[in-house]
Amino acid sequence: MLPIIFLMPLIQLIILGNAATYEIKNIDIYIVNKDRTPVSRRLEEDFLSTKYFTISGYSSQISEAKKSMQEGDTDMILVIPRHFERDLKNKHFDKLDMLFNAENGNSAAVSQTYAQSIVQRFTRQWQRNHPSLTPVKPQKLINIDTVNWYNPELDYTSYMVPGILVILVTMIGMFLSGMNIVKEKEVGTIEQLNVTPIKRYQFIIGKLAPFWILGLGELAFGLFAAWIIFGIPMVGSLVLVFFVAAIYLLVVLGLGLFISTMTDTQQQAMFIAWFLMVVFILMGGLFTPIESMPVWAQKVTFFNPIAHFIEVMRRVLVKGAHISDIKNQIIVLGSFAIAIIALAVSRYKKVSA
Amino acid sequence: MNSFIGFVKKEFYHIIRDYRSLIILFGLPIIELILFGYAIRNELTSAKIGIYDQSNDHVTHEITDKILSSGYFQLYGYLHTTQQVDKAFRDGSVREVIVFGSKFSKKLGDGEHADVQLIADASDPNMSRMLVGYTTSILLNYEQSIQTPGQHQLLTVVPEIRMFYNPELKSVNLFVPGLIAVILMLVSALMTSITITREKEMGTMEILLVSPLKPIQIIVGKVLPYLVLSFVNVMMVLGMALYIFHVPFRGGFIMFISESMLFTITALSLGLFISTTSSSQQEAMMKALAGLLLPTIMLSGFIFPVTSMPKILQWFSVIIPARWFLVIIKGVMLRGVGIQYLWKETLILAVMAIVFLVISMKKFKTRLD
Numbered sequence: 001m002l003p004i005i006f007l008m009p010l011i012q013l014i015i016l017g018n019a020a021t022y023e024i025k026n027i028d029i030y031i032v033n034k035d036r037t038p039v040s041r042r043l044e045e046d047f048l049s050t051k052y053f054t055i056s057g058y059s060s061q062i063s064e065a066k067k068s069m070q071e072g073d074t075d076m077i078l079v080i081p082r083h084f085e086r087d088l089k090n091k092h093f094d095k096l097d098m099l100f101n102a103e104n105g106n107s108a109a110v111s112q113t114y115a116q117s118i119v120q121r122f123t124r125q126w127q128r129n130h131p132s133l134t135p136v137k138p139q140k141l142i143n144i145d146t147v148n149w150y151n152p153e154l155d156y157t158s159y160m161v162p163g164i165l166v167i168l169v170t171m172i173g174m175f176l177s178g179m180n181i182v183k184e185k186e187v188g189t190i191e192q193l194n195v196t197p198i199k200r201y202q203f204i205i206g207k208l209a210p211f212w213i214l215g216l217g218e219l220a221f222g223l224f225a226a227w228i229i230f231g232i233p234m235v236g237s238l239v240l241v242f243f244v245a246a247i248y249l250l251v252v253l254g255l256g257l258f259i260s261t262m263t264d265t266q267q268q269a270m271f272i273a274w275f276l277m278v279v280f281i282l283m284g285g286l287f288t289p290i291e292s293m294p295v296w297a298q299k300v301t302f303f304n305p306i307a308h309f310i311e312v313m314r315r316v317l318v319k320g321a322h323i324s325d326i327k328n329q330i331i332v333l334g335s336f337a338i339a340i341i342a343l344a345v346s347r348y349k350k351v352s353a
Numbered sequence: 354m355n356s357f358i359g360f361v362k363k364e365f366y367h368i369i370r371d372y373r374s375l376i377i378l379f380g381l382p383i384i385e386l387i388l389f390g391y392a393i394r395n396e397l398t399s400a401k402i403g404i405y406d407q408s409n410d411h412v413t414h415e416i417t418d419k420i421l422s423s424g425y426f427q428l429y430g431y432l433h434t435t436q437q438v439d440k441a442f443r444d445g446s447v448r449e450v451i452v453f454g455s456k457f458s459k460k461l462g463d464g465e466h467a468d469v470q471l472i473a474d475a476s477d478p479n480m481s482r483m484l485v486g487y488t489t490s491i492l493l494n495y496e497q498s499i500q501t502p503g504q505h506q507l508l509t510v511v512p513e514i515r516m517f518y519n520p521e522l523k524s525v526n527l528f529v530p531g532l533i534a535v536i537l538m539l540v541s542a543l544m545t546s547i548t549i550t551r552e553k554e555m556g557t558m559e560i561l562l563v564s565p566l567k568p569i570q571i572i573v574g575k576v577l578p579y580l581v582l583s584f585v586n587v588m589m590v591l592g593m594a595l596y597i598f599h600v601p602f603r604g605g606f607i608m609f610i611s612e613s614m615l616f617t618i619t620a621l622s623l624g625l626f627i628s629t630t631s632s633s634q635q636e637a638m639m640k641a642l643a644g645l646l647l648p649t650i651m652l653s654g655f656i657f658p659v660t661s662m663p664k665i666l667q668w669f670s671v672i673i674p675a676r677w678f679l680v681i682i683k684g685v686m687l688r689g690v691g692i693q694y695l696w697k698e699t700l701i702l703a704v705m706a707i708v709f710l711v712i713s714m715k716k717f718k719t720r721l722d
Contacts, residue, residue: 001635012647015648016648016651018665019651024658024661026660027660070694071690071694097515104527105527106527112514143466146471148478149474150442150476154481154482155478158476159478168647175642186555266551267371268374271378274543289479291398291399315445318476319474325445
């Protein structure tokens with residue numbers, strides 16, 4: 001069991017840390033060139049010389065391209081019309097057809113902006129080469145300067161890895177604690193514990209402590225791995241991270257034990273734990289930003305401990321937040337911890353049904 | 354054969370009498386779908402921004418109004434010092450701060466460059482990309498709108514954009530197929546792996562082994578009820594997707610059902626395989642749940658496109674059954690293609706199922722240790 005608890009999260013952290021990127025690369029482009037002149041070739045080259053596009057097919061028939069898209073081999077079709085060069089020279093104007101496979105709406109939207117900016121660059125180049133056609137320069141100019149704080153290279157791993165680590169630690173903690181008491185029930189050993197003079201709260205704390213230590217150890221192990229392998233920045237104080245983690249784990253384990261007291265079989269306990277996990281993960285702001293949710297859903301995420309802890313990890317590790325910056329999260333997690341453990345203690349009865 | 358039917362019946366009763374598990378089994382897909390359909394969005398809406406306005410003149414006010422009325426942003430407040438900017442980022446109050454340089458309208462009128470600085474919280478790189486992109490386009494639009502006529506910059510090439518299969522770029526259209534894959538994978542793999550290890554743990558496996566049932570009958574009998582349950586689940590999710598979220602369904606229904614069943618069988622045999630390698634329910638559950646949940650979500654192309662991943666991960670994702678099923682199900686639902694385009698993925702799933710089944714059969718012990 002121990003290798004599963006430590007190795008599996010580590011392997012997942014390494015693999016999944018690299019998987020999460022919204023940056024779209026290798027867009028399969030099918031070029032339908034009906035013009036076949038030096039100018040249209042240049043446009044083709046402008047597309048293919050970027051790292052974003054790779055060619056999936058080339059022909060002068062649009063039907064071929066559409067077939068390829070239907071088969072799933074093509075993400076985008078670029079159609080360069082007949083007389084493209086001639087029209088540009090004579091009419092200074094032409095249209096290009098771009099067809100996208102929008103199954104994944106997000107990817108399609110991003111691909112579209114890439115494609116448009118390439119066409120824009122091509123146009124500007126064209127204007128520069130034909131100064132007589134260049135329009136008057138605008139006179140009122142706004143100079144836009146962009147600064148990306150905390151993560152100037154827009155590196156996804158430092159965003160995703162702390163979040164994935166939180167999920168892995170939570171998963172292990174919740175599943176282990178969730179199955180614990182119910183396992184004793186199922187096997188029958190709970191009776192033996194019930195007849196000992198141990199008090200209810202002592203019982204719960206005794207059940208909690210080993211997992212708590214295990215969880216903190218797991219987190220330390222994971223953070224170390226994240227630092228070595230991914231070079232995750234550790235701007236803020238690690239002590240603060242572990243302080244919050246200690247409270248957070250109480251919430252997770254308390255929740256697990258609470259589930260355990262409510263159920264009769266390990267299977268039921270596991271289902272409920274799984275159900276909570278999936279909802280927590282999806283609404284935790286790991287994959288999709290919480291701000292993008294409708295207001296009611298944002299309110300629901302207040303009850304999601306994972307969301308709070310992911311936020312804390314990101315703020316402290318990446319942005320170097322101080323304890324005063326995250327005091328709200330600490331208060332919320334602290335109250336959750338007290339409430340859920342009290343609930344678990346009160347649910348646990350020393351008599352068997 | 355009679356004893357086999359009796360065994361299957363017994364397994365069915367086992368599941369149906371455990372009403373708590375049943376509620377979860379059917380409630381989970383519904384809640385997940387509602388979450389995905391209504392709550393989870395990739396698009397930018399009402400991101401909190403701060404404004405640090407060093408000019409405070411009519412032009413900066415006008416631009417601020419334009420930005421705030423775009424619907425993408427929500428004003429957190431005006432900031433007046435760099436310390437405030439710093440603090441607002443650190444405690445997570447703002448995602449972006451727009452800094453207007455001094456004498457903005459004067460510089461603009463004099464034909465000088467008026468300065469705007471966009472500071473984005475790039476600890477979420479995706480968000481910061483979107484924020485900067487939207488803000489820049491609003492600023493550029495404004496810049497265009499204040500040019501005196503005759504100076505309009507004309508584009509010589511106009512792209513005409515058409516979006517196929519999902520013209521409104523709705524994320525739910527992509528999420529529903531993904532969700533079906535995740536639910537089927539986890540429910541099937543989990544249920545089978547648990548149900549067999551449970552017999553081992555409780556000691557009842559020995560009773561089954563000495564019964565006249567053949568090992569293959571035991572396994573089929575264990576798996577059959579879950580195949581039925583998964584089928585009901587798929588139907589439910591599909592029904593909700595079609596009638597509540599209006600996800601398009603362009604392909605053949607028979608094709609959809611048979612591919613779903615194939616995927617379910619693959620997942621069930623994976624569960625079987627897990628159960629033969631574990632000795633306790635806890636271990637099986639850890640492998641099936643903790644081991645499959647994140648990889649299935651993240652490496653199948655459900656949320657992150659597979660082609661954007663590093664090459665090594667693209668190779669690695671080959672072993673994730675959900676990855677192939679997603680290609681199939683998106684093809685059937687959104688593009689409406691048939692087996693002639695999807696036979697490769699179908700074959701891969703079938704081979705996976707057979708491999709898992711054969712290994713499990715070999716490892717399934719009919720004797721006690």
